[in-house]
Amino acid sequence: MKIMFVAAEGAPFAKTGGLGDVIGALPKSLVKNGNEVAVVLPYYDVVDAKFGDQVEDVMYFYTELGWRRVYVGVKKIVRDGVTFYFIDNHDYFFRGHVYGDWDDGERFAFFQLAALELMEKVDFIPDVLHVHDYHTGMIPFLLKEKYHWINAYKDIKTVFTIHNIEFQGQFDPGMLWELFGVGYERYADGTLRWNDCLNWMKAAVLYADRVTTVSPSYAEEIKTPAFGKGLDQIMRMESGKLSGIVNGIDTDLFNPETDPHLVTHFSVDDLTGKAKDKAALQERVGLPVRDDVPLIGIVSRLTDQKGFDLVVNELSNILKRDLQIVVLGTGYADYENAFSWFGQHYPDKLSANITFDLELAQQIYAACDLFLMPSAFEPCGLSQMMAMRYGTLPLVHEVGGLRDTVESYNPVTGSGTGFSFNNFSGFWMTTTLDFALDTYKNHKDAWRKLQEQAMTRDFSWDSASQDYIALYQDL
Template identity: 50%
Template sequence: MKVLFASGEAAPFFKTGGLGDVAHALPKELLKQGIDVRVVLPNYSQMPVKYKEQLTELRHFRFQLGYKNVYCGIKTLELEGLTYYFIDNLAYFDRSSIYGQWDDGERFAYFSTAIIEMLEVIDWIPDIIHCNDWHTAMVPVLLVDRYHWKEKLQNIRKVYTIHNIQFQGIYSPDMLTNVFGTSFNTFTEDGTKYFDNMNYMKGGINFSERVTTVSPTYAEEITTATFGEGLESTLQHNSWKLRGIINGIDYTINDPETDPLIPHHFSAKKMAGKVENKLSLQKDLGLPTDRNVAMIGIVSRLTNQKGFQLVEERLEELLQANVQVVLLGTGQANFENSFSYFETKYPDKMRSIIDFDIALAQRIYASSDMFLMPSAFEPCGLSQMISMRYGTLPIVHEVGGLADTVEPYNAFTGEGTGFSFYDFDSWTMLQTIYRALDVYYNQPDAWHGLVRNAMNKDFSWEKPAKMYIDLYQELLDEK
């Protein structure tokens, strides 16, 4: 089975969020399970030098992109046994940032078209092409509409994964003729038409044989008006091909027994290192060193989507309790300023590090007792799984992947891996934090049991990858 995994980003080359993690870890696990999988990415200028130096040029050619005749270079490297292809064009990918450019619609139209044009040039035709988010959503559309006449490409099966439905790629329908070089055949309600515009993601949903998203609960949520972001009717129409497969986390990177980014290693059976990590972090951040105080960690983008309006509303009240709050992240200026203010007001209880720091993030996961993640919506979420891996109990809003991965504490049975709340309001969130604090301070045996439960959960990619392989095989069996 040959699978081409197409993504707008993938760690360790480029990463802005969870998609970068998935596009790194899932193909790696598919390869481990015997799949001939390869990854195709744009060749952004932001690639770290150590990887740029490993690139070799495989081919270069030109193709027609609407009215333009454009250059396409194919560069490649092998990392951890996995083959990566990089679509090279300085005009589109030598930019100040990966996303957020004025011509993103054309940039990723080029990328999607180049992916298909590349296949015959490198003489490797996949059985499955697995596309991700809006950046590659037009690949299935183009295979059906523009390239259907190419015999070598006719049997490629198309899987499309929605990582975040908020970002859809909505542009003028003139893109179809001016950039994609097609007619308006796909500009229909069961194609790419979205009111008076075209919608890349809608096209990906309608023209793929299977649509997946990153948790079973999110798969249900996005068929509703509350979470569907205007595509709920499209997803209802395509519900027969919609699946929710929970993401995993990379266990080779997120391992408290070997993680090089944390000063003290530990395991579910030998927990002393976790306390040492807390004391070390307190010292380095200038907080009072106290092994017994409940440390609440936060590692996130500081946005409304992540629920920080709730945190802002109740932080003053929370900081009256016997807690230390360590926050790491960047985002909306109002939140950055607010949390910095609270650090100034409560220097012995609050640290707000307005930054993106992978090493510090790992230390917070490993040092904290609780991890606060009150997202308004969360397709999957990785932070709650990482925190559990490090024995830090998540406190989450029951949505999407958070509901699928965090088992709420049951005081009667001792079961659970964290704490959760259903109503999205700050009072309910605060009461849930207080409930966690009560268990931490007053029921130490129950707390340690929850920590063991959390650390023993399997959030590796092994099972999710097997589910994707089963889905791929299902498609090939339908031929």
């Protein structure tokens, strides 16, 4: 099959979160399976800085952005068999960051129109056009309502993936004619209207041939008022074409046997290197070097979504136990300040690293005993899979992708790959932590077996991509 992805970010070019990881890894796996894959991304200044000397100028053209005629540069690079096309316009994409500007609606309206017109110009007409999150959500609508007259496009099938339903792209309806150059009819009849706004995500869900999200549990959750962020009614209405496919991780990148960021390599058969990594991490972050104390890792954005209200409220209680915690991340100032305060007052127990450091993140995944991830909601989550790959057992709230990827330890059967609680409260999180600490200290064989089970779970994209291939073939 010929498959084209259109997204606002993709590793290794520009990445702010899980979407970037997916766009970096899934196309590569699809190519391994014999498909022809292209990816369309904006040409940000960060891409130019890192890859400017490697990209090739393909062409340029002009697109109609409402009443304006706007320049579209096209650049490309081929990596791992995937052709990446970049839409170049300095006014829109040389901003020093990916998102968060007052004119994001205009920037990504331009990007979507340019991506659709690019297909014919570079002669890549896909069987399946796979778009991601609200930044590309108008593409299925535009394909059917604006570009349907292009004969080459009439058989293209569309897939829309929701990575996080919280961000929906809600804009003034005047954008339809001022930027997209289409009429008012589909807004007037209610198709594109939601809460008196033009809602890009609603448009995508209604117009795409299939809608996926990044875990089966999240696909069920977004049909409910608690998780649907106001769109649950639409998700229930379109549930016949909605499914959940768990993301994979790049198992070449996250590999304890080869990871260049680790002090000592190790494997599922020989964990002695993990103990050395633990000692090196304790030394690096200024914690006492002890092999007998359980070390708990946190690598995250410090926000309510990630459950840090629970952690901060319970921290003085948790730190009464014989344990160590290493935190890496940035986020809400209240949480940053709280972790910093505890780090200063309990220097032997908590190390707060309020920054982002890729090397330190890898060392935390690899060296810790437990990995704490108590998210309030989690479409998929990748950190828990990365931690398991290194034999660091996750402690999670049973929600979304965390429920689908972490099997809770059952002391009767010995099954499991981590620990979980299903009632979102500090009490149950701490109770589950006590259960995990007891297992660590008093049931060493059971702990070792859990590590083995976690490290041998297959979270590779080569497995995850099979579900996407089945979906595309079905279309």
